[in-house]
Amino acid sequence: MSAEPAGPGPGDSRSAGEFLVGLDIGGSHTRGILFHGGTPVREAPAGSANVQNVPAEQAHACLRSVLSQLHAAPGTPVVAGSGGVDTAHDAARLAGLIRSAGCLGPSASVTAVHDTRLILAAGAHTSGIALIAGTGSVAWGVDTSGREVRAGGWGYLLGDEGSGYWIGREAVRRVLRRSQQPAAGNAGEALTRVVLEHAGVTEPADLIGAFHNHPDRPHWAGLAQPVCELAASGDAVASELAAVAAEHLAELVLTVAGAMAEPLPVVVGGGLTGSAVGLHVAALLREQGLSVTLLDREPVLGAPLLARCAPG
Template sequence: MPDISSAPSTPQQAGRGQAGPSAEPATSLVVGLDIGGSKTHGALWADGVLVGEARAGSANVQNVTPDDAARNLAELFRELTPAGGADVAQVVAGSGGVDTAGDAERLRGLIRPHAPGAAIDVVHDTRLILAAGGARTGIAVIAGTGSVAWGVDGEGREARSGGWGYLLGDEGSGYWVVREAVRRTLHRYDAGQQPDDLDAAVLALNGVATPTELIGLFHSGAGRTYWAAQSRAVFDAARTGHAEAGGIIERAAGDLMQLVLDVVDVIGLPGPVVLGGGLAMHQPDLQARLRYRLSDRGIDDVVFLDRDPVMGVQFLVADSGRAGR
Protein backbone atom coordinates (compact mmCIF):
# COMPACT_ATOMS: atom_id res chain seq x y z
CA MET A 1 0.00 0.00 0.00
CA PRO A 2 1.20 3.55 -0.60
CA ASP A 3 2.51 5.39 2.45
CA ILE A 4 0.33 8.42 3.16
CA SER A 5 1.44 8.95 6.75
CA SER A 6 2.70 12.44 5.98
CA ALA A 7 -0.65 13.69 4.67
CA PRO A 8 -1.77 16.98 6.23
CA SER A 9 -5.16 17.34 7.88
CA THR A 10 -6.42 19.97 5.42
CA PRO A 11 -6.72 19.72 1.64
CA GLN A 12 -3.96 21.20 -0.48
CA GLN A 13 -4.77 23.04 -3.69
CA ALA A 14 -4.58 20.84 -6.74
CA GLY A 15 -2.32 22.09 -9.51
CA ARG A 16 0.83 22.39 -7.38
CA GLY A 17 2.38 19.24 -8.68
CA GLN A 18 -0.18 16.97 -7.04
CA ALA A 19 -3.48 16.44 -8.85
CA GLY A 20 -4.42 19.46 -10.98
CA PRO A 21 -5.48 18.92 -14.59
CA SER A 22 -2.31 20.57 -15.91
CA ALA A 23 0.02 18.69 -13.56
CA GLU A 24 1.72 15.40 -14.18
CA PRO A 25 -0.50 12.45 -13.26
CA ALA A 26 -0.19 11.48 -9.60
CA THR A 27 1.70 8.26 -9.07
CA SER A 28 -0.70 7.14 -6.36
CA LEU A 29 -4.30 8.17 -5.71
CA VAL A 30 -6.02 6.83 -2.60
CA VAL A 31 -9.70 7.32 -1.79
CA GLY A 32 -10.99 6.97 1.75
CA LEU A 33 -14.68 6.51 2.52
CA ASP A 34 -16.47 6.78 5.84
CA ILE A 35 -19.94 5.37 5.24
CA GLY A 36 -22.18 6.22 8.16
CA GLY A 37 -25.84 5.84 8.87
CA SER A 38 -26.61 9.40 7.79
CA LYS A 39 -23.93 10.36 5.27
CA THR A 40 -20.87 9.25 3.33
CA HIS A 41 -17.66 11.27 3.67
CA GLY A 42 -14.96 10.79 1.07
CA ALA A 43 -11.35 11.98 0.96
CA LEU A 44 -8.77 11.85 -1.81
CA TRP A 45 -5.00 11.69 -1.33
CA ALA A 46 -2.49 12.16 -4.16
CA ASP A 47 1.02 10.95 -3.34
CA GLY A 48 0.25 11.29 0.35
CA VAL A 49 -1.26 14.77 0.16
CA LEU A 50 -4.93 15.34 0.95
CA VAL A 51 -6.29 17.10 -2.12
CA GLY A 52 -10.05 16.85 -1.80
CA GLU A 53 -13.10 15.90 0.23
CA ALA A 54 -16.72 15.28 -0.69
CA ARG A 55 -19.92 14.33 1.09
CA ALA A 56 -23.10 12.62 -0.04
CA GLY A 57 -25.95 10.64 1.44
CA SER A 58 -25.45 7.31 3.17
CA ALA A 59 -24.29 4.32 1.15
CA ASN A 60 -24.90 1.91 4.03
CA VAL A 61 -27.40 -0.58 2.63
CA GLN A 62 -28.71 -1.28 6.12
CA ASN A 63 -29.97 2.30 6.11
CA VAL A 64 -30.81 2.96 2.47
CA THR A 65 -31.78 0.88 -0.55
CA PRO A 66 -29.02 -0.46 -2.82
CA ASP A 67 -30.20 1.94 -5.54
CA ASP A 68 -29.94 4.91 -3.18
CA ALA A 69 -26.51 3.72 -2.01
CA ALA A 70 -25.33 3.48 -5.62
CA ARG A 71 -26.65 6.97 -6.44
CA ASN A 72 -25.00 8.48 -3.38
CA LEU A 73 -21.66 6.86 -4.19
CA ALA A 74 -21.90 8.07 -7.79
CA GLU A 75 -22.55 11.62 -6.58
CA LEU A 76 -19.61 11.49 -4.17
CA PHE A 77 -17.13 10.10 -6.71
CA ARG A 78 -18.21 12.68 -9.31
CA GLU A 79 -17.28 15.44 -6.87
CA LEU A 80 -14.19 13.75 -5.47
CA THR A 81 -12.69 12.55 -8.77
CA PRO A 82 -14.14 14.84 -11.48
CA ALA A 83 -11.68 13.43 -14.03
CA GLY A 84 -12.95 9.92 -13.31
CA GLY A 85 -11.65 7.23 -10.98
CA ALA A 86 -9.61 5.24 -13.49
CA ASP A 87 -6.33 6.43 -11.91
CA VAL A 88 -7.33 5.60 -8.35
CA ALA A 89 -4.95 2.96 -7.01
CA GLN A 90 -6.71 2.12 -3.77
CA VAL A 91 -10.01 2.65 -2.00
CA VAL A 92 -10.36 2.08 1.74
CA ALA A 93 -14.00 2.08 2.83
CA GLY A 94 -15.15 1.92 6.42
CA SER A 95 -18.84 1.17 6.82
CA GLY A 96 -21.32 -0.01 9.36
CA GLY A 97 -23.19 -3.18 8.49
CA VAL A 98 -20.06 -4.95 7.23
CA ASP A 99 -20.46 -8.08 9.31
CA THR A 100 -19.66 -10.84 6.82
CA ALA A 101 -17.46 -11.42 3.78
CA GLY A 102 -20.62 -11.18 1.69
CA ASP A 103 -21.41 -7.74 3.13
CA ALA A 104 -17.91 -6.56 2.23
CA GLU A 105 -18.14 -7.92 -1.30
CA ARG A 106 -21.50 -6.25 -1.92
CA LEU A 107 -20.03 -2.91 -0.89
CA ARG A 108 -17.01 -3.49 -3.15
CA GLY A 109 -19.45 -4.10 -5.98
CA LEU A 110 -21.05 -0.70 -5.41
CA ILE A 111 -17.67 1.04 -5.31
CA ARG A 112 -15.93 -0.80 -8.17
CA PRO A 113 -17.62 1.07 -11.09
CA HIS A 114 -16.16 4.32 -9.76
CA ALA A 115 -12.59 3.04 -9.31
CA PRO A 116 -12.33 0.12 -11.74
CA GLY A 117 -8.58 -0.37 -11.41
CA ALA A 118 -8.29 0.10 -7.67
CA ALA A 119 -7.66 -2.33 -4.85
CA ILE A 120 -10.77 -1.96 -2.69
CA ASP A 121 -10.41 -2.65 1.03
CA VAL A 122 -13.62 -2.75 3.08
CA VAL A 123 -13.51 -2.61 6.88
CA HIS A 124 -16.02 -2.01 9.64
CA ASP A 125 -16.29 1.70 10.37
CA THR A 126 -15.08 1.25 13.94
CA ARG A 127 -11.61 0.59 12.50
CA LEU A 128 -11.58 4.10 11.07
CA ILE A 129 -12.42 5.50 14.51
CA LEU A 130 -9.47 3.80 16.21
CA ALA A 131 -7.14 4.70 13.34
CA ALA A 132 -8.28 8.34 13.37
CA GLY A 133 -7.25 8.39 17.01
CA GLY A 134 -3.77 7.25 15.95
CA ALA A 135 -4.04 3.93 17.81
CA ARG A 136 -3.18 0.42 16.63
CA THR A 137 -4.75 -1.19 19.69
CA GLY A 138 -7.62 -0.07 21.85
CA ILE A 139 -11.38 0.19 21.75
CA ALA A 140 -13.38 2.21 19.22
CA VAL A 141 -16.92 3.34 19.97
CA ILE A 142 -19.38 4.84 17.53
CA ALA A 143 -22.35 6.79 18.85
CA GLY A 144 -24.10 8.35 15.90
CA THR A 145 -27.24 7.22 14.12
CA GLY A 146 -26.43 3.79 15.59
CA SER A 147 -23.98 2.50 18.19
CA VAL A 148 -21.25 -0.14 18.36
CA ALA A 149 -17.92 -0.85 20.06
CA TRP A 150 -14.97 -2.81 18.68
CA GLY A 151 -11.53 -3.45 20.05
CA VAL A 152 -8.25 -5.15 19.21
CA ASP A 153 -5.23 -6.03 21.35
CA GLY A 154 -1.57 -6.30 20.46
CA GLU A 155 -1.91 -9.94 19.44
CA GLY A 156 -4.71 -9.21 17.00
CA ARG A 157 -7.49 -10.58 19.21
CA GLU A 158 -10.72 -8.72 18.47
CA ALA A 159 -14.03 -8.23 20.22
CA ARG A 160 -17.22 -6.38 19.41
CA SER A 161 -20.37 -5.32 21.22
CA GLY A 162 -23.50 -3.94 19.59
CA GLY A 163 -23.83 -2.75 16.03
CA TRP A 164 -26.86 -4.96 15.52
CA GLY A 165 -29.11 -2.26 14.07
CA TYR A 166 -32.06 -0.42 15.51
CA LEU A 167 -34.39 -3.43 15.72
CA LEU A 168 -31.99 -5.34 17.95
CA GLY A 169 -29.93 -2.67 19.66
CA ASP A 170 -28.31 0.72 18.95
CA GLU A 171 -28.70 1.73 22.58
CA GLY A 172 -27.16 5.10 23.32
CA SER A 173 -27.36 6.22 19.68
CA GLY A 174 -29.04 9.30 18.28
CA TYR A 175 -31.95 7.18 17.07
CA TRP A 176 -32.32 5.58 20.50
CA VAL A 177 -32.24 8.95 22.29
CA VAL A 178 -35.08 10.43 20.25
CA ARG A 179 -37.08 7.20 20.31
CA GLU A 180 -37.01 7.38 24.12
CA ALA A 181 -38.22 10.99 23.93
CA VAL A 182 -41.08 10.00 21.61
CA ARG A 183 -42.02 7.11 23.90
CA ARG A 184 -42.03 9.47 26.86
CA THR A 185 -44.30 11.92 25.03
CA LEU A 186 -46.76 9.12 24.24
CA HIS A 187 -46.71 7.76 27.80
CA ARG A 188 -47.47 11.21 29.18
CA TYR A 189 -50.31 11.73 26.71
CA ASP A 190 -51.84 8.37 27.61
CA ALA A 191 -51.64 9.37 31.28
CA GLY A 192 -53.59 12.56 30.59
CA GLN A 193 -50.64 14.92 31.15
CA GLN A 194 -50.22 18.17 29.26
CA PRO A 195 -47.18 18.45 26.97
CA ASP A 196 -44.12 19.91 28.68
CA ASP A 197 -41.16 21.60 26.98
CA LEU A 198 -39.59 18.36 25.73
CA ASP A 199 -42.91 17.05 24.42
CA ALA A 200 -43.55 20.35 22.66
CA ALA A 201 -40.11 20.26 21.04
CA VAL A 202 -40.70 16.73 19.73
CA LEU A 203 -44.10 17.72 18.30
CA ALA A 204 -42.71 20.87 16.70
CA LEU A 205 -39.78 19.10 15.06
CA ASN A 206 -42.21 16.71 13.41
CA GLY A 207 -44.81 19.32 12.46
CA VAL A 208 -47.63 17.56 14.31
CA ALA A 209 -50.14 18.94 16.80
CA THR A 210 -50.88 15.88 18.94
CA PRO A 211 -48.74 13.02 20.30
CA THR A 212 -50.90 10.36 18.65
CA GLU A 213 -49.78 11.64 15.24
CA LEU A 214 -46.25 10.58 16.17
CA ILE A 215 -47.26 6.90 16.09
CA GLY A 216 -48.02 6.75 12.40
CA LEU A 217 -45.06 8.96 11.56
CA PHE A 218 -42.68 6.75 13.52
CA HIS A 219 -43.86 3.66 11.68
CA SER A 220 -43.74 5.40 8.29
CA GLY A 221 -40.81 5.52 5.94
CA ALA A 222 -39.19 8.49 7.69
CA GLY A 223 -36.14 6.38 8.52
CA ARG A 224 -33.49 6.32 11.21
CA THR A 225 -31.55 9.27 9.87
CA TYR A 226 -34.63 11.49 10.13
CA TRP A 227 -35.23 10.51 13.74
CA ALA A 228 -31.60 10.53 14.86
CA ALA A 229 -31.26 14.15 13.76
CA GLN A 230 -33.95 15.10 16.29
CA SER A 231 -31.89 13.92 19.26
CA ARG A 232 -30.79 17.54 19.63
CA ALA A 233 -34.19 18.29 21.21
CA VAL A 234 -33.28 16.08 24.16
CA PHE A 235 -29.88 17.70 24.63
CA ASP A 236 -31.38 21.19 24.30
CA ALA A 237 -33.97 20.36 26.96
CA ALA A 238 -31.33 18.92 29.29
CA ARG A 239 -29.28 22.12 29.00
CA THR A 240 -32.27 24.09 30.32
CA GLY A 241 -32.56 21.82 33.34
CA HIS A 242 -35.17 19.30 32.13
CA ALA A 243 -34.57 16.40 34.51
CA GLU A 244 -36.08 13.64 32.39
CA ALA A 245 -34.17 14.74 29.31
CA GLY A 246 -31.03 14.54 31.42
CA GLY A 247 -32.13 11.08 32.50
CA ILE A 248 -32.35 9.90 28.87
CA ILE A 249 -28.80 11.16 28.25
CA GLU A 250 -27.59 9.47 31.44
CA ARG A 251 -29.05 6.16 30.30
CA ALA A 252 -27.41 6.64 26.90
CA ALA A 253 -24.05 7.14 28.62
CA GLY A 254 -24.63 3.99 30.65
CA ASP A 255 -25.43 1.95 27.56
CA LEU A 256 -22.34 3.19 25.73
CA MET A 257 -20.20 2.44 28.76
CA GLN A 258 -21.54 -1.11 28.76
CA LEU A 259 -20.47 -1.56 25.14
CA VAL A 260 -16.92 -0.67 26.22
CA LEU A 261 -17.02 -2.98 29.23
CA ASP A 262 -18.24 -5.88 27.07
CA VAL A 263 -15.17 -5.49 24.85
CA VAL A 264 -12.86 -5.08 27.85
CA ASP A 265 -14.15 -8.38 29.23
CA VAL A 266 -12.85 -10.16 26.12
CA ILE A 267 -9.58 -8.42 25.22
CA GLY A 268 -8.72 -6.37 28.29
CA LEU A 269 -7.86 -2.72 27.79
CA PRO A 270 -4.93 -2.65 25.34
CA GLY A 271 -5.00 1.06 24.66
CA PRO A 272 -7.28 4.08 24.56
CA VAL A 273 -11.02 4.19 24.19
CA VAL A 274 -11.62 6.33 21.09
CA LEU A 275 -15.12 7.64 20.45
CA GLY A 276 -16.57 8.95 17.20
CA GLY A 277 -19.91 9.46 15.52
CA GLY A 278 -22.04 12.58 15.52
CA LEU A 279 -23.46 12.15 19.01
CA ALA A 280 -20.14 11.29 20.66
CA MET A 281 -18.21 14.04 18.89
CA HIS A 282 -20.66 16.93 19.21
CA GLN A 283 -22.59 16.57 22.48
CA PRO A 284 -20.48 17.72 25.46
CA ASP A 285 -23.11 16.62 27.99
CA LEU A 286 -22.92 13.03 26.76
CA GLN A 287 -19.12 13.22 26.67
CA ALA A 288 -18.93 14.38 30.29
CA ARG A 289 -21.34 11.74 31.56
CA LEU A 290 -19.60 8.95 29.67
CA ARG A 291 -16.12 10.07 30.71
CA TYR A 292 -17.25 10.12 34.35
CA ARG A 293 -18.77 6.65 34.13
CA LEU A 294 -15.70 5.15 32.47
CA SER A 295 -13.37 6.80 34.97
CA ASP A 296 -15.44 5.30 37.75
CA ARG A 297 -14.60 1.89 36.24
CA GLY A 298 -10.90 2.70 36.09
CA ILE A 299 -10.85 3.67 32.40
CA ASP A 300 -9.24 7.09 32.07
CA ASP A 301 -7.58 6.95 28.65
CA VAL A 302 -10.63 8.23 26.76
CA VAL A 303 -10.40 10.20 23.51
CA PHE A 304 -13.29 11.92 21.74
CA LEU A 305 -12.32 12.46 18.12
CA ASP A 306 -11.83 16.05 17.03
CA ARG A 307 -11.32 15.19 13.36
CA ASP A 308 -13.36 13.26 10.84
CA PRO A 309 -13.07 9.46 11.03
CA VAL A 310 -12.25 9.19 7.32
CA MET A 311 -8.85 10.65 8.18
CA GLY A 312 -8.12 7.32 9.84
CA VAL A 313 -7.52 5.97 6.33
CA GLN A 314 -4.19 7.79 6.42
CA PHE A 315 -3.13 5.76 9.43
CA LEU A 316 -4.45 2.44 8.10
CA VAL A 317 -2.69 2.73 4.75
CA ALA A 318 0.58 3.95 6.26
CA ASP A 319 0.49 1.27 8.96
CA SER A 320 -0.16 -1.43 6.37
CA GLY A 321 2.74 -0.12 4.32
CA ARG A 322 5.08 -0.34 7.30
CA ALA A 323 3.90 -3.88 8.07
CA GLY A 324 4.57 -4.93 4.46
CA ARG A 325 8.17 -3.78 4.46
Protein backbone atom coordinates in the same frame (compact mmCIF):
# COMPACT_ATOMS: atom_id res chain seq x y z
CA MET B 1 -8.56 21.95 3.59
CA SER B 2 -5.15 22.21 1.98
CA ALA B 3 -4.56 23.57 -1.50
CA GLU B 4 -4.83 20.94 -4.21
CA PRO B 5 -1.66 19.68 -5.90
CA ALA B 6 -1.50 19.87 -9.67
CA GLY B 7 -3.30 16.64 -10.50
CA PRO B 8 -4.47 14.08 -10.81
CA GLY B 9 -7.52 15.46 -12.51
CA PRO B 10 -10.20 13.55 -14.35
CA GLY B 11 -8.54 11.08 -16.70
CA ASP B 12 -5.04 11.74 -15.29
CA SER B 13 -3.42 8.68 -13.71
CA ARG B 14 0.17 9.92 -13.57
CA SER B 15 0.33 10.20 -9.78
CA ALA B 16 -2.46 7.88 -8.66
CA GLY B 17 -0.06 6.03 -6.38
CA GLU B 18 0.44 9.15 -4.26
CA PHE B 19 -3.27 9.56 -3.75
CA LEU B 20 -5.84 7.83 -1.55
CA VAL B 21 -9.62 8.03 -1.33
CA GLY B 22 -11.10 7.75 2.15
CA LEU B 23 -14.82 7.06 2.61
CA ASP B 24 -16.82 7.18 5.82
CA ILE B 25 -20.22 5.63 5.11
CA GLY B 26 -22.49 6.37 8.04
CA GLY B 27 -26.13 5.74 8.78
CA SER B 28 -27.08 9.30 7.82
CA HIS B 29 -24.25 10.68 5.68
CA THR B 30 -21.32 9.65 3.50
CA ARG B 31 -18.11 11.65 3.62
CA GLY B 32 -15.32 11.29 1.10
CA ILE B 33 -11.84 12.80 1.11
CA LEU B 34 -9.07 12.64 -1.48
CA PHE B 35 -5.66 12.53 0.22
CA HIS B 36 -2.31 13.37 -1.32
CA GLY B 37 0.63 12.10 0.71
CA GLY B 38 -1.71 11.73 3.69
CA THR B 39 -2.96 15.33 3.44
CA PRO B 40 -6.63 16.05 2.56
CA VAL B 41 -6.91 17.94 -0.70
CA ARG B 42 -10.55 17.46 -1.75
CA GLU B 43 -13.74 16.54 0.05
CA ALA B 44 -17.24 15.51 -0.94
CA PRO B 45 -20.43 14.85 1.07
CA ALA B 46 -23.53 12.85 0.21
CA GLY B 47 -26.39 11.04 1.88
CA SER B 48 -26.07 7.58 3.37
CA ALA B 49 -24.60 4.90 1.13
CA ASN B 50 -25.03 2.19 3.75
CA VAL B 51 -27.03 -0.63 2.20
CA GLN B 52 -28.40 -1.52 5.63
CA ASN B 53 -30.18 1.84 5.68
CA VAL B 54 -30.96 2.66 2.04
CA PRO B 55 -31.70 0.68 -1.15
CA ALA B 56 -28.68 -0.46 -3.13
CA GLU B 57 -29.58 1.90 -5.97
CA GLN B 58 -29.53 4.88 -3.62
CA ALA B 59 -26.24 3.76 -2.06
CA HIS B 60 -24.75 3.40 -5.54
CA ALA B 61 -25.90 6.90 -6.52
CA CYS B 62 -24.43 8.45 -3.35
CA LEU B 63 -21.09 6.74 -3.89
CA ARG B 64 -21.02 7.81 -7.53
CA SER B 65 -21.71 11.40 -6.46
CA VAL B 66 -18.89 11.39 -3.89
CA LEU B 67 -16.34 9.75 -6.17
CA SER B 68 -17.16 12.02 -9.10
CA GLN B 69 -16.70 15.09 -6.89
CA LEU B 70 -13.32 13.84 -5.69
CA HIS B 71 -12.01 13.41 -9.28
CA ALA B 72 -9.76 10.53 -8.23
CA ALA B 73 -7.61 9.15 -11.04
CA PRO B 74 -8.02 5.55 -12.25
CA GLY B 75 -6.14 3.17 -9.99
CA THR B 76 -6.39 5.36 -6.88
CA PRO B 77 -6.72 3.08 -3.83
CA VAL B 78 -9.72 3.40 -1.53
CA VAL B 79 -10.16 2.82 2.19
CA ALA B 80 -13.84 2.74 3.13
CA GLY B 81 -15.38 2.35 6.56
CA SER B 82 -19.06 1.47 6.93
CA GLY B 83 -21.44 -0.02 9.42
CA GLY B 84 -22.50 -3.54 8.57
CA VAL B 85 -19.09 -4.71 7.35
CA ASP B 86 -19.07 -7.68 9.70
CA THR B 87 -17.78 -10.47 7.46
CA ALA B 88 -15.46 -10.94 4.49
CA HIS B 89 -18.58 -11.23 2.33
CA ASP B 90 -19.81 -7.83 3.58
CA ALA B 91 -16.43 -6.27 2.80
CA ALA B 92 -16.35 -7.78 -0.70
CA ARG B 93 -19.89 -6.58 -1.39
CA LEU B 94 -19.06 -3.01 -0.36
CA ALA B 95 -15.81 -3.05 -2.34
CA GLY B 96 -17.72 -4.18 -5.42
CA LEU B 97 -20.31 -1.45 -4.96
CA ILE B 98 -17.58 1.19 -4.71
CA ARG B 99 -15.80 -0.08 -7.82
CA SER B 100 -19.04 -0.09 -9.80
CA ALA B 101 -19.94 3.44 -8.67
CA GLY B 102 -16.70 5.21 -9.55
CA CYS B 103 -14.23 5.62 -12.38
CA LEU B 104 -11.36 4.00 -10.49
CA GLY B 105 -11.14 0.95 -12.70
CA PRO B 106 -11.18 -2.77 -11.87
CA SER B 107 -7.54 -2.71 -10.72
CA ALA B 108 -8.10 -0.14 -7.97
CA SER B 109 -7.41 -1.48 -4.48
CA VAL B 110 -10.50 -1.11 -2.28
CA THR B 111 -10.20 -1.89 1.43
CA ALA B 112 -13.59 -2.08 3.15
CA VAL B 113 -13.68 -2.19 6.94
CA HIS B 114 -16.16 -1.68 9.75
CA ASP B 115 -16.46 2.04 10.46
CA THR B 116 -15.21 1.60 14.03
CA ARG B 117 -11.75 1.05 12.54
CA LEU B 118 -11.84 4.50 10.95
CA ILE B 119 -12.67 6.04 14.33
CA LEU B 120 -9.82 4.24 16.06
CA ALA B 121 -7.36 5.25 13.34
CA ALA B 122 -8.62 8.86 13.40
CA GLY B 123 -7.71 8.84 17.08
CA ALA B 124 -4.15 7.83 16.05
CA HIS B 125 -4.46 4.29 17.42
CA THR B 126 -3.95 0.97 15.69
CA SER B 127 -5.08 -0.95 18.78
CA GLY B 128 -7.78 0.10 21.20
CA ILE B 129 -11.55 0.26 21.54
CA ALA B 130 -13.68 2.38 19.22
CA LEU B 131 -17.23 3.35 20.18
CA ILE B 132 -19.62 4.61 17.54
CA ALA B 133 -22.30 6.82 19.06
CA GLY B 134 -24.18 7.98 15.99
CA THR B 135 -27.35 6.95 14.18
CA GLY B 136 -26.47 3.45 15.40
CA SER B 137 -24.16 2.19 18.13
CA VAL B 138 -21.40 -0.40 18.42
CA ALA B 139 -18.12 -0.91 20.24
CA TRP B 140 -15.21 -2.69 18.59
CA GLY B 141 -11.80 -3.46 20.01
CA VAL B 142 -8.52 -4.83 18.71
CA ASP B 143 -5.47 -5.57 20.83
CA THR B 144 -1.80 -5.53 19.90
CA SER B 145 -1.95 -9.16 18.79
CA GLY B 146 -4.77 -8.40 16.34
CA ARG B 147 -7.49 -10.13 18.37
CA GLU B 148 -10.86 -8.47 17.86
CA VAL B 149 -13.90 -8.22 20.16
CA ARG B 150 -17.18 -6.50 19.40
CA ALA B 151 -20.30 -5.54 21.36
CA GLY B 152 -23.57 -4.32 19.88
CA GLY B 153 -23.98 -3.21 16.29
CA TRP B 154 -27.02 -5.40 15.75
CA GLY B 155 -29.02 -2.73 13.95
CA TYR B 156 -32.04 -0.75 15.09
CA LEU B 157 -34.44 -3.72 15.10
CA LEU B 158 -32.29 -5.76 17.48
CA GLY B 159 -30.19 -3.22 19.33
CA ASP B 160 -28.41 0.11 18.76
CA GLU B 161 -29.14 1.09 22.35
CA GLY B 162 -27.97 4.58 23.23
CA SER B 163 -27.73 5.62 19.57
CA GLY B 164 -29.23 8.70 17.97
CA TYR B 165 -32.10 6.64 16.59
CA TRP B 166 -32.67 5.03 19.99
CA ILE B 167 -32.79 8.46 21.64
CA GLY B 168 -35.26 9.73 19.04
CA ARG B 169 -37.54 6.72 19.43
CA GLU B 170 -37.35 6.85 23.23
CA ALA B 171 -38.15 10.57 23.18
CA VAL B 172 -41.28 9.85 21.16
CA ARG B 173 -42.26 7.07 23.58
CA ARG B 174 -41.82 9.33 26.59
CA VAL B 175 -44.00 12.01 25.03
CA LEU B 176 -46.71 9.46 24.26
CA ARG B 177 -46.51 8.04 27.77
CA ARG B 178 -46.76 11.52 29.30
CA SER B 179 -49.83 12.30 27.17
CA GLN B 180 -51.60 9.34 28.77
CA GLN B 181 -50.76 10.47 32.30
CA PRO B 182 -52.83 13.58 33.10
CA ALA B 183 -51.14 13.93 36.50
CA ALA B 184 -47.68 14.31 34.95
CA GLY B 185 -47.69 18.06 35.55
CA ASN B 186 -45.08 20.26 33.89
CA ALA B 187 -42.43 17.56 33.72
CA GLY B 188 -41.67 16.76 30.11
CA GLU B 189 -43.29 19.85 28.58
CA ALA B 190 -40.07 20.96 26.91
CA LEU B 191 -39.39 17.49 25.52
CA THR B 192 -42.95 17.28 24.20
CA ARG B 193 -42.55 20.60 22.43
CA VAL B 194 -39.26 19.54 20.81
CA VAL B 195 -40.58 16.17 19.67
CA LEU B 196 -43.82 17.55 18.20
CA GLU B 197 -41.92 20.24 16.33
CA HIS B 198 -39.45 17.73 14.91
CA ALA B 199 -42.24 15.40 13.82
CA GLY B 200 -44.28 18.23 12.29
CA VAL B 201 -47.43 17.43 14.28
CA THR B 202 -49.40 19.31 16.91
CA GLU B 203 -50.73 16.56 19.18
CA PRO B 204 -48.92 13.67 20.85
CA ALA B 205 -51.44 11.17 19.46
CA ASP B 206 -50.36 12.17 15.96
CA LEU B 207 -46.84 10.89 16.73
CA ILE B 208 -48.00 7.31 16.34
CA GLY B 209 -48.91 7.74 12.71
CA ALA B 210 -45.95 10.02 12.03
CA PHE B 211 -43.50 7.46 13.36
CA HIS B 212 -44.96 4.45 11.58
CA ASN B 213 -45.66 6.25 8.32
CA HIS B 214 -42.20 7.82 8.16
CA PRO B 215 -39.82 5.21 9.64
CA ASP B 216 -36.72 6.97 8.34
CA ARG B 217 -33.83 6.28 10.72
CA PRO B 218 -31.81 9.47 10.09
CA HIS B 219 -34.97 11.57 10.54
CA TRP B 220 -35.71 10.23 14.00
CA ALA B 221 -32.02 10.13 14.91
CA GLY B 222 -32.11 13.88 14.23
CA LEU B 223 -34.11 14.23 17.45
CA ALA B 224 -31.00 13.35 19.45
CA GLN B 225 -29.44 16.78 19.02
CA PRO B 226 -32.33 18.84 20.46
CA VAL B 227 -32.82 16.26 23.23
CA CYS B 228 -29.14 16.55 24.16
CA GLU B 229 -29.39 20.34 24.06
CA LEU B 230 -32.33 20.16 26.45
CA ALA B 231 -30.31 17.88 28.72
CA ALA B 232 -27.37 20.29 28.68
CA SER B 233 -29.72 23.11 29.70
CA GLY B 234 -30.78 21.17 32.77
CA ASP B 235 -34.15 19.77 31.69
CA ALA B 236 -34.79 16.86 34.04
CA VAL B 237 -36.65 14.56 31.62
CA ALA B 238 -34.15 15.06 28.79
CA SER B 239 -31.25 14.65 31.23
CA GLU B 240 -32.63 11.31 32.41
CA LEU B 241 -32.98 10.12 28.81
CA ALA B 242 -29.44 11.23 27.97
CA ALA B 243 -28.10 9.48 31.06
CA VAL B 244 -29.76 6.19 30.14
CA ALA B 245 -28.36 6.45 26.60
CA ALA B 246 -24.88 7.06 27.98
CA GLU B 247 -25.15 4.05 30.28
CA HIS B 248 -26.06 1.82 27.33
CA LEU B 249 -23.09 3.11 25.31
CA ALA B 250 -20.66 2.76 28.22
CA GLU B 251 -21.86 -0.81 28.72
CA LEU B 252 -20.84 -1.66 25.15
CA VAL B 253 -17.30 -0.40 25.78
CA LEU B 254 -17.02 -2.13 29.15
CA THR B 255 -18.16 -5.41 27.58
CA VAL B 256 -15.32 -5.20 25.06
CA ALA B 257 -12.78 -4.03 27.64
CA GLY B 258 -13.69 -6.91 29.94
CA ALA B 259 -12.96 -9.42 27.19
CA MET B 260 -9.52 -8.00 26.44
CA ALA B 261 -6.37 -9.22 28.15
CA GLU B 262 -4.78 -5.77 28.27
CA PRO B 263 -5.94 -2.21 29.01
CA LEU B 264 -6.73 -0.35 25.82
CA PRO B 265 -7.44 3.30 24.97
CA VAL B 266 -11.00 4.21 24.01
CA VAL B 267 -11.92 6.51 21.12
CA VAL B 268 -15.51 7.75 20.90
CA GLY B 269 -16.82 8.95 17.55
CA GLY B 270 -20.14 9.67 15.89
CA GLY B 271 -22.71 12.42 16.03
CA LEU B 272 -23.25 12.16 19.80
CA THR B 273 -19.57 12.53 20.66
CA GLY B 274 -19.58 16.16 21.82
CA SER B 275 -23.11 16.10 23.21
CA ALA B 276 -24.36 15.63 26.76
CA VAL B 277 -24.49 11.90 26.00
CA GLY B 278 -20.90 11.71 24.78
CA LEU B 279 -19.60 13.68 27.76
CA HIS B 280 -21.49 11.40 30.15
CA VAL B 281 -20.11 8.31 28.42
CA ALA B 282 -16.56 9.61 28.83
CA ALA B 283 -17.16 10.32 32.52
CA LEU B 284 -18.58 6.85 33.13
CA LEU B 285 -15.66 5.14 31.42
CA ARG B 286 -13.03 7.26 33.15
CA GLU B 287 -14.60 6.29 36.47
CA GLN B 288 -13.71 2.71 35.48
CA GLY B 289 -10.08 3.69 34.89
CA LEU B 290 -10.19 3.79 31.09
CA SER B 291 -8.36 6.34 28.95
CA VAL B 292 -10.98 8.03 26.74
CA THR B 293 -10.66 10.33 23.74
CA LEU B 294 -13.74 12.12 22.38
CA LEU B 295 -12.88 12.34 18.70
CA ASP B 296 -12.89 15.95 17.52
CA ARG B 297 -12.02 15.23 13.89
CA GLU B 298 -13.75 13.45 11.04
CA PRO B 299 -13.37 9.63 11.28
CA VAL B 300 -12.50 9.51 7.56
CA LEU B 301 -9.22 11.25 8.44
CA GLY B 302 -8.10 7.88 9.82
CA ALA B 303 -8.02 6.40 6.30
CA PRO B 304 -4.29 7.10 5.63
CA LEU B 305 -3.26 5.28 8.82
CA LEU B 306 -5.44 2.30 7.91
CA ALA B 307 -3.94 2.28 4.42
CA ARG B 308 -0.42 2.18 5.86
CA CYS B 309 -1.36 -0.69 8.18
CA ALA B 310 -3.23 -2.74 5.60
CA PRO B 311 -1.61 -6.04 4.58
CA GLY B 312 0.58 -5.50 1.51
